[in-house]
Amino acid sequence: MSINVQNITKDYNGQRALSNVSFSIKKGEIVGFLGPNGAGKSTMMKILTTFLNATEGTATVNNFAVSEEVIDVQKSVGYLAEHNPLYLDMYVREYLRFNAEIYGTSKRRVETIIERTGLAPEAHKKIGQLSKGYRQRVGLANALLHDPEVLILDEPTTGLDPNQLIEIRELIKSIGKEKTVLLSTHIMQEVEAICDRVIIINKGKIVLDKKLSELKNSNEQIIEVEFDYRVEEVALKQLPKVSKVDNISGFIYQLYFDTDQDMRGKVFDYAHDNGLRILQLHQKNTTLEKLFIELTTQK
Numbered sequence: 001m002s003i004n005v006q007n008i009t010k011d012y013n014g015q016r017a018l019s020n021v022s023f024s025i026k027k028g029e030i031v032g033f034l035g036p037n038g039a040g041k042s043t044m045m046k047i048l049t050t051f052l053n054a055t056e057g058t059a060t061v062n063n064f065a066v067s068e069e070v071i072d073v074q075k076s077v078g079y080l081a082e083h084n085p086l087y088l089d090m091y092v093r094e095y096l097r098f099n100a101e102i103y104g105t106s107k108r109r110v111e112t113i114i115e116r117t118g119l120a121p122e123a124h125k126k127i128g129q130l131s132k133g134y135r136q137r138v139g140l141a142n143a144l145l146h147d148p149e150v151l152i153l154d155e156p157t158t159g160l161d162p163n164q165l166i167e168i169r170e171l172i173k174s175i176g177k178e179k180t181v182l183l184s185t186h187i188m189q190e191v192e193a194i195c196d197r198v199i200i201i202n203k204g205k206i207v208l209d210k211k212l213s214e215l216k217n218s219n220e221q222i223i224e225v226e227f228d229y230r231v232e233e234v235a236l237k238q239l240p241k242v243s244k245v246d247n248i249s250g251f252i253y254q255l256y257f258d259t260d261q262d263m264r265g266k267v268f269d270y271a272h273d274n275g276l277r278i279l280q281l282h283q284k285n286t287t288l289e290k291l292f293i294e295l296t297t298q299k
Contacts (some may be wrong), residue, residue, distance in 0.1 A: 001060075002027045002150050003048065003163035008057035010043055010204075017043045019204040020057070025197075027149070028054035028175035033184040035201040036296045041184045042082055044201070048182070049079045053282045062149050069199050080144030082154040082184075084136060088128030092119055092138055095127060096145060102152055103146040106197070110145065117141040132159030140168070144175070151175060153183040157190055163181055169193050198288065207295040215288055221257045222284040224248070225267055228277040239270055240264075 003025040010018040018040045025031050035041045046052040048061055050070045058065065064072040087095055096110045114123050117137045122130055127138055136159050143151060156172065157165055172181060172194050183193060191198055192212065200208040220243075233245045236253060241263065244256040257263045264283060271278050 001025065001063075003059075004197065005027045005044075005048075006057055008044070008047060008054045008059055010040070010047065010052065011055045013236055017204055018047075018054075019137065020204055021204070022057075023199055023206060023209055025180055025182060027180050028177065029197060030172065030183070030195045031045075031262060032195035032198045033182055033201070034188075034191065034198060034292060035184075039201045039296070040204040041201060042154055045079075045154050045182070045184065048073075049077055049152055050074060063136070070205075075146065076149050078146070078148035078151045080136075080139045080143045080151075080153045080156055082158075084139035086127045086135060089126060092123045092130070095138065096141060099142050100145050104280040105145050105147075109147070113141045113144050117144070117171065118164075125177075133161060133164050136160060137164075137168070140171075149179055151181045153178055153181065155185055156183055157185060157187065165190075188292065192288060200292060202296045208291060212288075214293070221259060221261075221263060222290070223255045223257070223267055224252065224284055225255065225271075225281045226250075226252045226279040227271065228279055231274075231276065235259055235274075236270075240266060254284075259269060 001024045005021060005023050008018055008021045009016070015262050018023055021044065033041050033044070043052065045199070047054050048059060048066060050066050050073050053067060060066065061073045062076040066073050090098065093110065093114065096114065097107060100107065114120055117140055119137050119141055122256050127135060128297065130138070135157065140156060143153070156166055160168060169190070172183070175181060195212055197211045199206060215261060228251065230251055231253070233247060234243045236242065236255060239255065241257045241259045243258045246254040248254055255267065260285070264281060267281060268278065
């Protein structure tokens with residue numbers, strides 16, 4: 001296993017941040033690590049990257065114990081921290097060459113990574129002059145410099161515009177063909193677009209660990225529709241294969257169907273037959289989002 005976590009517990013001054021957490025990740029997997037703020041995501045990542053010691057339990061990265069073989073773990077891991085620390089007065093290329101020298105990496109590797117992360121147009125600028133999105137790319141480039149076996153990325157797409165998001169998604173997916181990637185994010189679409197598997201943590205405990213393919217095979221379908229006036233929920237329950245109707249606000253409803261068949265046509269037919277006008281309608285592929293909300297709002 002590239003990453004193996006067994007019964008990790010972490011306490012901060014009597015407050016428990018992680019409680020008996022266990023999971024393992026194979027080489028070539030891209031795993032989304034999700035949870036609300038304060039759930040323990042960053043703490044777990046800092047333990048795996050040797051920045052923190054666990055109170056109890058064991059963890060290995062590339063078969064190196066994080067508590068004992070610190071240098072070997074650090075050589076094996078590329079880490080992009082949530083608050084991406086950078087030297088703002090250094091030029092992009094200068095900063096990457098500086099770090100490459102520490103890693104014993106060639107200047108040719110620096111140029112390869114600059115191209116691969118789309119930094120070429122900005123490489124002559126000081127980091128302090130860059131947008132947040134480009135600073136994030138510098139952090140990702142730095143994490144890739146020494147060609148690590150494992151990438152641990154804490155909110156890697158923060159501050160990126162839609163075009164940059166697509167580019168970084170594709171980059172992470174291509175990296176995941178050769179390496180192990182553990183990434184945290186608050187954006188469910190990112191997980192669905194990039195990851196093979198999702199781990200959800202809440203209040204320091206793992207509440208879900210599943211492959212995305214298993215979640216996508218769910219038969220439940222959600223359609224959000226807005227009519228031009230209020231409709232009784234009992235009337236909407238006459239739609240075929242409806243399992244639940246929620247009035248979200250005003251004339252907006254969420255319709256839950258127990259089928260993988262596209263039911264938008266049925267909703268349009270229902271509106272036509274009952275003299276209703278649809279103001280907006282869209283299909284929500286939110287199985288993951290729904291699970292996240294359910295699992296992280298439990299008392």
